[in-house]
Structures are given as C-alpha cells and as structure tokens.
Amino acid sequence: xxxxxLPEFLATTEGREADAILRACVHCGFCTATCPTYQLLxxxxxxxxxxxYQIKVVLEGQTPTRITQLHLDRxxxxxxxxxxCPSGVKYARLAxxxxxxxxxxVTRPWRERLLRRLLVHLLPYPGVMHPVLWLGRIARPxxxxxxxxxxxxxxxxxxxxxxxxxxRMLALAGCVQSVATPQANVAAARALARLGVDLIEAxxxxxxGALAYHVGDQEAGLAAMRRNIDAWWPEIEAGCEAVLVMAxxxxxxxxxxxxxxxxxxxxxxxxxxxxxLARDPSEVLAGEDLTPLGAPGRGRKVAFHSPCxxxxxxxxxxxxxxxxxxxxxxxxxxxxxxxxxxxxxxYSITQPRLSAQLKANKLAALESDAPEVIATANVGCQLxxxxxxxxxxxxxxxxxxx
Numbered sequence: 001x002x003x004x005x006l007p008e009f010l011a012t013t014e015g016r017e018a019d020a021i022l023r024a025c026v027h028c029g030f031c032t033a034t035c036p037t038y039q040l041l042x043x044x045x046x047x048x049x050x051x052x053y054q055i056k057v058v059l060e061g062q063t064p065t066r067i068t069q070l071h072l073d074r075x076x077x078x079x080x081x082x083x084x085c086p087s088g089v090k091y092a093r094l095a096x097x098x099x100x101x102x103x104x105x106v107t108r109p110w111r112e113r114l115l116r117r118l119l120v121h122l123l124p125y126p127g128v129m130h131p132v133l134w135l136g137r138i139a140r141p142x143x144x145x146x147x148x149x150x151x152x153x154x155x156x157x158x159x160x161x162x163x164x165x166x167x168r169m170l171a172l173a174g175c176v177q178s179v180a181t182p183q184a185n186v187a188a189a190r191a192l193a194r195l196g197v198d199l200i201e202a203x204x205x206x207x208x209g210a211l212a213y214h215v216g217d218q219e220a221g222l223a224a225m226r227r228n229i230d231a232w233w234p235e236i237e238a239g240c241e242a243v244l245v246m247a248x249x250x251x252x253x254x255x256x257x258x259x260x261x262x263x264x265x266x267x268x269x270x271x272x273x274x275x276x277l278a279r280d281p282s283e284v285l286a287g288e289d290l291t292p293l294g295a296p297g298r299g300r301k302v303a304f305h306s307p308c309x310x311x312x313x314x315x316x317x318x319x320x321x322x323x324x325x326x327x328x329x330x331x332x333x334x335x336x337x338x339x340x341x342x343x344x345x346x347y348s349i350t351q352p353r354l355s356a357q358l359k360a361n362k363l364a365a366l367e368s369d370a371p372e373v374i375a376t377a378n379v380g381c382q383l384x385x386x387x388x389x390x391x392x393x394x395x396x397x398x399x400x401x402x
Contacts, residue, residue, distance in 0.1 A: 001025050005059050013263055014097050015059070021094040022056050024087050025049075031081035031091070036340045036358055037074050045071045048081035048091055055098030064102040072099050074354065076347055077214065078340040079312035092313075093259075096214065103216050112350075119346050120217050123176050124207030124224065130179045149387035150348075157182050158401065161193035168198045169284070170235055170277075172228075172245045172254070174206035177379040184246040184379070184395035188281050191400045194292045197284075199244065204231040208245070210253035213260070215346060222264075225257055229270050242279040246397065248378040249345060252313030254278040280310065280377070281397060282319045290326055293400055297328030303371035304331055304396060305362065305385060307378035308340050320377065320396055327400060332369035336361075343384035355384075363388055375399055 003022050009015035031048040032038045038047030058064045136151040189199040205228045213221025245251035258272035311317045321331040342358030375396035386393035
C-alpha cells in the first residue's frame with residue numbers, strides 16, 4: 001500500500017521499519033478470517049486489516065484517540081494473521097510500534113495505568129510473585145471466583161537431576177513460570193538427563209522481557225533482555241548447545257532478541273547469537289532418540305493446545321503431537337486449533353471479557369474428543385485454561401515424566 005509517514009518519524013529506525021511493513025500489506029483481508037477478535041466482534045477495526053489502517057493513518061499524522069488505543073488494546077498479538085498473510089506482513093512488530101506511538105500520545109485512565117504498572121513490577125519477578133502466590137493460596141476461600149480461579153494450586157515438584165558432564169543446554173529460569181508452574185523446567189531437565197543432556201539454569205537470568213516490552217514499558221523490557229544475555233554469555237562461550245525455553249511465549253521473544261536489539265551497538269551481535277541458540281524443547285526432542293524415555297503414555301488420550309506463540313510466533317506446528325505419539329500417548333483432534341485461547345500474555349487480565357469468551361470456545365474444542373488430560377506449551381495458557389477445564393491441564397513435558 002502507499003504510505004506518507006510523517007518525515008520526523010520516518011527519520012527514525014522504527015519509522016522506516018513501520019513504513020516497510022505497511023508497504024508490504026496489500027489489504028487483501030485474508031487475515032480477518034483467522035483473527036479471533038474479528039470473529040467475536042465482527043468489527044473491521046478489531047481485525048488485523050483495520051488495525052493496520054489505524055496505525056498507518058496515525059503515523060501519517062492523524063491524531064490518535066482513546067478509541068484508536070482501545071482497538072489496538074483488543075488485539076491479542078496472537079499472530080494468526082501472520083500465518084495467514086500471503087505477503088509476509090510482520091504485523092506483530094507493526095503492532096508494537098503502533099501501540100508505543102499511540103501510548104505516547106494518548107493518556108490512559110488512571111486505573112489502566114496502575115494495572116499495567118503493577119503487571120510490569122510484579123509478574124516478571126519470582127521473588128515478588130512467590131509470596132504473592134503464597135498469600136493467595138492461603139486466602140483462596142475468601143477471594144472472589146474471578147481472582148480465585150487465577151491462582152494455581154501448589155503441586156509437588158520433583159528433584160532437579162545432578163549434572164553428569166554430558167552435553168549442556170541453558171534453560172530460562174527467572175520467569176513467573178518458576179513459581180507458578182515450576183514442574184515444566186524440572187520435567188525438561190529430568191527428561192534431557194535421560195538423553196545425556198545437562199540442563200542448567202543461570203542464576204542471574206530473569207524474565208525474558210516480553211511482558212514489559214509488550215505492555216508499554218519498552219525500556220524495562222530491553223533491560224531484561226540485556227540482563228539475560230549477560231547471564232547466559234559465559235555458558236554460551238563455553239559451548240552450550242542451546243537456550244531452551246519451556247514457555248513458548250518467552251521462546252518467541254528470545255528468538256527475536258537479535259531483531260529487537262539490532263540497533264544496540266553493545267548487544268546486537270550477542271543478541272543475534274542468543275536468538276540463534278534459542279530453542280523450544282520440542283525442536284530438541286524431535287531430533288533425539290527417545291527410547292530411554294520409554295512409553296509413559298500407555299494409550300492415554302491427550303488434547304494438545306498449541307499456543308499461538310508456538311504455532312504462529314515460532315512457526316512450530318505438528319511437532320509436539322508426534323513426540324507424544326512416539327511416547328505412547330494418543331493425541332486427540334482439536335477443532336479450530338489455530339485460534340487463541342485468550343491468555344495472550346496479560347490479555348486475560350487487561351481484557352477479561354473477551355478473554356473469557358475465547359477460553360470458553362477453546363475449552364469446548366479441546367474437550368470435544370474426551371481427553372484424559374490437556375497439555376500445552378506455555379505457562380499463561382496452562383493457567384488460563386486450567387481455571388475452567390474439566391480435566392487437568394499440564395505442560396506437555398510433564399507427561400513425559402508422568
């Protein structure tokens with residue numbers, strides 16, 4: 001499409017990037033067919049094509065309004081539109097640029113500002129979230145249903161295996177996953193140990209930076225990325241094979257470190273190296289001989305929920321299901337598996353009504369073939385779906401150790 005971006009914005013790196021993305025869009029509308037919010041609301045402005053247009057006119061000089069901000073907020077950034085797009089439009093990147101530009105010019109209501117500040121300063125920090133979850137579990141009977149359903153039940157965690165001086169891989173550790181669903185990393189470590197791989201965690205690593213970066217505090221997000229690179233770098237220099245990320249949402253972000261930090265003279269090369277090493281555990285296990293893991297499935301029916309960050313963000317599709325089948329599980333058919341569950345990072349908190357509708361639709365699809373368990377690959381999806389599912393919801397790696 002033709003663009004006429006403001007000269008002062010076009011003079012910036014982000015402006016030139018946005019202009020290139022916009023020019024790639026041919027406004028064909030294929031993206032609307034797979035957009036969850038367009039399907040729910042039926043409003044062109046709540047679909048990718050409409051949001052692209054809104055970002056375009058704002059970058060061309062039209063004054064953004066609270067309505068513009070609302071339509072951009074409703075986007076899940078599930079990236080299903082990117083999978084569908086025949087022109088390869090990098091919609092998620094354009095959405096980040098557009099939201100940041102609009103947020104600098106439109107003041108949010110104080111409640112929204114407070115909520116976003118709390119999210120940025122609470123969720124990324126395990127040291128803060130641990131006592132919060134502890135208090136929440138104690139007070140669970142007294143809490144409203146909407147809040148009570150978001151507090152994960154405490155479950156036993158197996159012991160981390162001792163290193164055996166084998167192959168080495170890094171694991172992202174400093175995420176809310178480490179306190180909300182710590183079983184995922186432990187399950188990965190135990191499974192990989194049986195395959196001759198030592199999974200190690202760098203103590204100084206933290207949140208991948210996605211939450212702050214996508215909620216509007218880009219500087220905090222970039223700082224988190226640089227901290228992780230510094231924490232992992234000694235192990236990378238020592239020959240670590242991969243940076244393994246059990247939360248697919250974090251994996252998507254880490255795989256884009258090189259792109260996001262491309263203009264940082266101190267970190268650009270290191271960020272590109274980290275991004276190249278980032279792996280979802282399914283990418284590693286798919287290429288391994290899984291015989292040492294046995295057949296833990298024993299014919300158990302499992303519905304796999306493929307998070308948007310896995311199938312659309314990382315473009316990893318139909319990889320987990322064959323792994324589960326190799327281990328004796330029976331993956332069920334899941335209708336509309338390309339659609340988002342409504343978790344989408346902080347979306348279930350910032351857009352609870354739409355999120356609840358999407359969760360209900362996703363659970364109906366996942367439970368349609370009567371699975372014994374639902375498995376997923378992202379902490380947010382796991383907690384979100386688990387708050388309403390009729391069967392247990394676990395990280396798929398936990399099944400390997402079941």
